[in-house]
Amino acid sequence: MKSAVETLNPTRVRLTVEVPFEELKDSLDAAYKKINQQVTVKGFRKGKIPARVIDQRFGRGAVLEEAVNDALPKFYTEAVNEAELNVLGQPEVDITELKDGETLNFTAEVDIRPEIEIPDYSGIEVEVDAVEVTDEDLEKSVEQLRERFASTSPVERAAADGDVVTIDLEAKVDGETLEDGVASGVSYTIGSGELLEGIDEAVTGLEADGEATFTSQLKGGSAEGKDAEVTVKVTQVAARELPELDDEFAQLASEFDTLDELKADSRKRLENMKQYDQATQAQERVLEKLLELVEVPVPEKLLEDEVQTRKHNLVNHQLGQMGLDLAKYLEIQGKSEEDFESETREQAVKGIKTQFVLDALVNKEKLNVSQEELTEHLMRRAQSSGMSPDQFAQAVVEGGQVPMLVGEVARGKALAVVVEAATVKDTTGEVVDLSDEDETESATDVVEAAEGTEGAEAKTEA
Template identity: 45%
Template structure:
């Protein structure tokens, strides 16, 4: 098999693959066998028609076309492996020539245009030391959690006065554009100052009492007229104020397992300390990735970037064409950061020769299913059937590479070494049962697909 590579962009290549007869022949034989199962030839059992008879009956061109459909993707994968090209998107495949008869010396030739992972050189991990800010728990942190707990035990009481920040108002909304009503809602409960509804509604409601209404101009944030300016009438049906319990020992006994408020505060402080250790580990992770990316230029594949930006916009607005400049900017920056991190972590995992086992992938997918309250088996099967298993394997490789990389460097806090082992785990070393990512994907797929086979009666 002959492979030539032409660089179109720093992150885009065009491969021209020419398969020798011995490379293509197995796919021709397989195509003939598959076609033989579908045709009836007098004198031959179905599925046992000789290859030359199949060629004669359906035409060699049909056989070659079927063989190319199966062979080109596999030959493309072999070409990627041989040339050490790491694709970041699906390729554009184009068959340029096929043999027209069994005796034709014309070779299968196709091109593959694909966006690839750029080659970058990461800094050495040896001797790398990164300082992480100290995670301290303040009285304000404890008080904030205590206030949140109080709110869970708070009650709403109707008040006969104008609404103010922190009150809960039951309201009716009606939006009009050029005098025509375009949307309305009734009985909406809204906390003044929360900023969870339309811009300008907090100012409009402030000072209104039950039975009063006002009109203000606002931008609609959903529906057919999303992004358009409208006149919005808001009517207050009722105003309620939140009454919180007193902070004393009685509250501690009602809200927790502790008998005194001091004991409850001590437990909350301990929880804050545990959370801060997790935040410090996250900061260490971010510092490590930033250190890897520092002073190196990472070209991003344009097509993948555009697709990622589009996906980000779809998460914040139903119509990406109506996205604000700020939303577009945030989506662009988020997408660029995501792709840079992926490229760096993929490169790191490759340099550290990270292995991904079948159990790694299964546990990863099962944990995601658990987070969303889904049946792990059904979720994993859906991933396999949708062709997303490769992405899952890649994600596991990045995670393992990140942990291995962080274990290889030193983290400090205020001049003292920071122990992150509770978050990073122990160095796994070489595992005999580990396999390369591609093999892991195949094994998981085979294992799971076998579970889908119906039981024999």
């Protein structure tokens, strides 16, 4: 076999392959054997029909077609390996010449990973938000904890903002009560915004057994999006009572004996959260700077496939779980289809560039992924998917996605290397030390977000 490579552009090549006919012998034998099992000829046992009889009865052309279809993948792979190409996707194959007993010639056009030169990245500088926990932050955190331990007690008065009311609902469209528009004993906190628009105004001021009617656009169900006349009846009004902020509350809500200890721990937790957010912000901005330094051509076919994959995952997984379609989602987001197409394409380009650049960096820095790192990453992905580690691992293996997970961790390590070499300062001008952060794992999260691969479980199901 002879092969030659013609570069069509930085991301696409054409392979020209010439195969001597004798190298088709194994595929021809396999073709005769396959046809033998599929046909019957009077006077011959099944599977024992001579090749000349098959040629006479069914045509030599049918045998050649079967043999070529069997042989092409093997010769294409040999040509790719011989040229040391890093191919992407499936090739477009064209048989240019097939002479029985003489030769098989074909061409294969295929996208390839572009050659990427990683420049000196040690000069990258980024600015991030300073870590500061204000008294207001601390007060909000403690108040949220206090809300979790609130109690309710029935009261004999009109309902007010913050009260918990028990209500019965009935929705009508065009005067007809909806089958799925009736509910009883619903608990609702006034002001939470968790039910229908207009319900807060309707129930505020009502006592037990009070009733009101209002118009609201339905958010779901059989008449989603339609205006409905909703009748709401209050069956109970209950006041929410917050516990006093004292040492007794600290003992109730935490492992601490005093309120001061609880507040000190809350402040430390907030600092840790802000430090993690700061590290993530640094990694995101370093990645953006790195991508600006590198010229990355993007294969058009790969880009189109990535755009379609992102649309599919959004519509069939994320929106499907929320009971939304694309049109409703765009309406909620206030975006046109053109805006959505443009943003999706832009995100896909960034995802592809991120993968190409960080993969090149993995090779340059000779980064490897240990079994321990892979297992830890798998555990985290399983947790975010809602599956057990064993279930997730099985889905990954069966879906052939182990190399994908290895690549994610490797690219996370590559980004961590660049972040370590970069200069990161906060808004006060102080140099930020990220050495205490788990850079590889947080960097892997940043890479997944840039590539659009956070939902590996969605891809496993797709």
